[in-house]
Amino acid sequence: MPSKINKIGVLTSGGDSPGMNAAVRAVVRTCAYHKLECMGIYQGYQGLIDNNLTPMNARSVKDIINKGGTFLKSARCLEFRTPEGRKSAFENVKKNDIDALVIIGGDGSFTGAMIFQKEFSIPVIGIPGTIDNDIGGTRFTLGYDTALNTITDAIDKIRDTASSHNRLFFVEVMGRDAGHVALNAGVGAGAEEILIPEEDMGLERLLESLKRSEKSGKTSSIVVVAEGDKTGENVFEIASYVEQNLPYYEVRVSVMGHMQRGGAPTCFDRVLASRMGVFAVESLMRGKSNVMVGINDDQITLCPLEKAIKGKSKIDEDLIRVSDILSI
Numbered sequence: 001m002p003s004k005i006n007k008i009g010v011l012t013s014g015g016d017s018p019g020m021n022a023a024v025r026a027v028v029r030t031c032a033y034h035k036l037e038c039m040g041i042y043q044g045y046q047g048l049i050d051n052n053l054t055p056m057n058a059r060s061v062k063d064i065i066n067k068g069g070t071f072l073k074s075a076r077c078l079e080f081r082t083p084e085g086r087k088s089a090f091e092n093v094k095k096n097d098i099d100a101l102v103i104i105g106g107d108g109s110f111t112g113a114m115i116f117q118k119e120f121s122i123p124v125i126g127i128p129g130t131i132d133n134d135i136g137g138t139r140f141t142l143g144y145d146t147a148l149n150t151i152t153d154a155i156d157k158i159r160d161t162a163s164s165h166n167r168l169f170f171v172e173v174m175g176r177d178a179g180h181v182a183l184n185a186g187v188g189a190g191a192e193e194i195l196i197p198e199e200d201m202g203l204e205r206l207l208e209s210l211k212r213s214e215k216s217g218k219t220s221s222i223v224v225v226a227e228g229d230k231t232g233e234n235v236f237e238i239a240s241y242v243e244q245n246l247p248y249y250e251v252r253v254s255v256m257g258h259m260q261r262g263g264a265p266t267c268f269d270r271v272l273a274s275r276m277g278v279f280a281v282e283s284l285m286r287g288k289s290n291v292m293v294g295i296n297d298d299q300i301t302l303c304p305l306e307k308a309i310k311g312k313s314k315i316d317e318d319l320i321r322v323s324d325i326l327s328i
Ligand code: F6P
Pocket: 015, 106, 130, 131, 132, 174, 175, 176, 227, 261
């Protein structure tokens, strides 16, 4: 491990999320502020393997704080999972005199960072960037707030057409393994039911709940379904099961898809990204490594990468109760 950090490499990896650009900007400008060199690495770990990187200065990151996606581009790099891939990546780290890395991404990206750090003793620090909000050691990940706002906005629109036609809508949102997006967007949009991977509600209970809704005088309903929900095979199967069993409902399905991952970051995500980016660089300068920056009780914190990966964030049981009470 070099005693002094002179040059930092920054990359974005895994599924992109709004706020990643703001975080890169913060990393690059904090480097400039402290007179460190900074290299932007393209396409996540793939850019390290391919030596696809470029020097960045404060002006390289102008006009990006407000942009969704990641201008450095991102990838889920399979080659980096192999020892050969990581060896090539480290050769390019050395060739470019990079002393430390900032990895902006989710648990898969942090797993790669941890292995890389262990194999080659290169200091690494993570910034949590994923709309899923499923990382341990932080209350919020970058992009989560933006995605929630995008989804609630879309569901508000779906509700307009649902109530005009007295229809029951199933809205699928992202979240292969975690239901934070579905639960929070569902409560925010006033959904009647929310199906998440953490809880198998069961199709029979869903039917009972929809029957109650109909009896209570509701003429239209929204059911938010997380991608990874265990109730049925997929949202279309759940919808068709309900349609067969409750023929008085006219059912439609709307899949949010990748539109929920794009768009300009909210102010919350921009500020969070800015705070995390500054903290990441200054933590590396203080000799920290193998840790992730998080936010807890509005304080920017550090936690071991291992805890971030394995910790996962717990689903908010109380919010499930809130949803049950309010969907009466
Ligand atoms: O990890 C973020 C995420 O948006 C998940 O919610 C979703 O399941 C997945 O990425 C989709 O990945 P891809 O864009 O590779 O299809």
